[in-house]
Amino acid sequence: MRSEKLNIDGKEFDAYSISLDPAPFLLIRAAGKSFLACGFLDINAADTLSSCAAKVKGVKTFDDMMAAEVVAVTKEAEKKGVKVGMTGKDALMKF
Numbered sequence: 001m002r003s004e005k006l007n008i009d010g011k012e013f014d015a016y017s018i019s020l021d022p023a024p025f026l027l028i029r030a031a032g033k034s035f036l037a038c039g040f041l042d043i044n045a046a047d048t049l050s051s052c053a054a055k056v057k058g059v060k061t062f063d064d065m066m067a068a069e070v071v072a073v074t075k076e077a078e079k080k081g082v083k084v085g086m087t088g089k090d091a092l093m094k095f
Contacts, residue, residue, distance in 0.1 A: 007064060008092060015062050026065055028088075030095035033076070036065060036088050043072040052076035053090040066092070 006013045006028065018025040026038040034052035038059050046053040056068035056075050066089035073082045073091075082091045 004062075008066070008089060011093070013092065017062070023060055026059060026062065028062060028065060028092060030092060034080075034095035036092055036095075037063065041072075043074060047074040047076075050074075050081075052078055052080060052095060054082050054088065056088045059088075 001018045001019045004015050006015045014029045016027045016029070023038070024093065026042045028036045029059050032052065033050070036054050036056065039055065039057040041053065041055045043055050046051050051074055053074045055072040056065050059065045066087065068088050070082065070084055070086050070088060070091050073084060077091070080094045082094045
């Protein structure tokens with residue numbers, strides 16, 4: 001597992017990558033229970049746990065995650081203005 005700090009527009013995030021085959025598991029954690037994750041995320045489970053989460057797919061790097069389109073969000077993320085179709089970076093800025 002690899003972890004690093006990301007600074008995105010002056011906000012700091014914890015980023016985690018686990019090497020799996022055929023693609024890595026990627027997660028960028030914001031404050032509290034907020035996070036952006038790759039296609040491995042079960043959005044329904046995150047919703048059940050009242051997490052503030054958004055999901056992107058087809059990514060292999062943290063930069064890919066920021067550019068990718070959000071494909072699913074939890075109810076808590078919706079409350080913060082995160083929407084399907086926005087970029088991962090835009091979702092993170094709402095967290």
